[in-house]
Amino acid sequence: MTTLTYPLSRIEGHARVVIDIYDDEVFRADFQAMEMRGFSYYVQGIPAEQITVIVPRICGVCSTAHQVASVKALEDIFDVTPPPLAEDIREVLLLGQLIQNQATSLFIFTMPDRVNASSLFEMEEEQKQRQFSMAQMALKIRKIGTDLISLAGGQFIHPIKTVIGGVTSGIPRQKADEMIKTIDTLLPTAVEMVDHYWELSMIMGDRIGSWGDDEPSYYLASTEENSLRLNSNRIRVLCPDGPECYNFAPYEYQDYLKIEMGDYSYAGVSSFKGKHVMRANSLARINLAHSLDMPIADAYLKRFVETFGRPAHAIMFFDLCRGIELVYALEKARKMLEADLEHGQTEVPYSPRDGEGFGLVEAPRGPLIHHYEVENGLIKRADFVIPTVHNMLAIRRALTVVAKRYVSPQGIDSELEKAVGRVVRAFDPCIACATN
């Protein structure tokens, strides 16, 4: 037996791909998380109201989604409904995170694969003579996301403004206007970069001769058919042959999602109804969307569906869908900032009580649920239902497909290492979250 081990870079956290080969044939491809965070153990027994500050630390990339999901889970237990203004500010916050995440995945993590560079910064060296420096532009677009999180969340990593009952304060008009101006200046650049990315992806697909062929799968998203609202309430499921076939509330998740631990990874693995491969993240949302309700993003959506069909299954489509979502989030954030987010009630009082609760948001990687049990004011149990975990079977299957493509009795094609990186990055896994 031959075992190939590929350490991974340009993803969140520590992970590697291990491929076992017997008699010139791929026996197994595995995606292994190398660390265990352990928050579900360490939060047991802490005062429930403090958990909203602790659990964002599960992941610095996804801290916004964790913070909002955590607050929503406690609001479910305490039976408190935040005012509409707070819900809107939370949506702006989550849009900021989507911009930050998709810009990072597109330009920092995956763009180098399309131009054969080891990093965005190396690319910059080579492209200094170009009209605009791609790295600088990418970081500026990404910064719109982090600035939006700061505006709506107080700080852009481990934000604090979302609290049980609402948000601590609104968004001042002047700050909102500055942000709108920045978006207006940079949206054309973002569109240009997404087009460029799309074009480079097509060229890469032609060179490789594949977009990452794989079997159809189930798709999971908590966004709606005609709106990509991220501060979400229900999870929708698309069946492999096309129609939307299930729709469930967060408290029902255990009826649909079976989560197990494996021997070779610190991350869990989940399956749909205990047996099926499913996918979450950008491609799931786009496959489940009929309209994004924003003009430029809708034009991209139309182009995507006309070119690749619906549902689309190839692995590299995740990357293109991230481009569509980046444009969507910029347009949507701009529109939301036009409204008055400064005046009015931002939070309501609450009284803590014991019970069980669920908090759902659509994180950049898919539906995220925090599930808590509170007893005597303390956390008795905390489960974090993580989108990356829902993609684990799909990642493994995609890696097996790619390994079979490049392993033959004649030998192992040197393209395999790059292909492994591309496949994993298409899913944009988050190891810190997956090992919470």
Place this chain on the structure above:
Amino acid sequence: MEPKKELPKFAVLQLSGCSGCEVSLLNSNEWIENFDLVYMPLVVSSHKIPDDVEVLLVTGGVRTDEDIHNLRKGASRSRKVIAVGTCALSGGVAQIREAHQARQSYLDASHRLRLPSMLPQAYPIDRFVDVDLYLPGCPPTPELFITALTEAENAKIASIVCQECGRKKLPDMRPKALTGSRSGVVLPDICLVNQGYFCVGTSTRGGCGALCTRPGHACVGCRGPANPYLNKEPSFVLDNLRRTFTRMTDIPEVEINEALDSPWLSLFLDQFTDYTQDDALPKRTKEKMI
């Protein structure tokens, strides 16, 4: 164009943590022009720290046997080591107080085949290597990263969070309970302690710009204790907080004591005082703190 190799080599080693420090660093562009980034797996496809690194940033705590190996190797190839963030300074979430039972069930659940082994606890990095500079925060702001990288010697850091907060302390507004966060309203411009919040900005190192307290969230102490409390035993900072709440509020002592036993404090503010109890750890002087 200047040849790239003339810039000092810069590496970022991530041990067990959340990547938040890296994400913060990515928001401060200045270092891109001043350093040659040779290792940072989050953004560069490089799997080995090269020799002759000028500055090594270490984020995350020491949580696995692989972390120890990578940390020692990285530090031996670098001239200057900067410890960044709560985890590198104190270990991180595994250090939430009174977590013995949690720690045991965590360890029981953490056996895997062919993967790095989890250590019985999380350690700060200065238990294993010499550290030249400490940059506390969860995470430190982009501005603090720039200060640490470019002007550490002349850094002027606000002594406590209150200095940058701008909220006014009112002598006559004395809350009777620590239930401010349940009230459904945060009054602007007035100290959060006056409003019944368990805010520990009075003892916490400044420099963060009071990011949390200005929009209305209590300081949880993520920058660690202010200079006067460095290397003091844990009770020293707790006593000081107790005095602050007794002076400014009419909250019963039992409620204050309960709050002082909070996981927030054990995760953040205690991040230095915890380790004054451990002889294996070097003293952390204020000259080495950003």
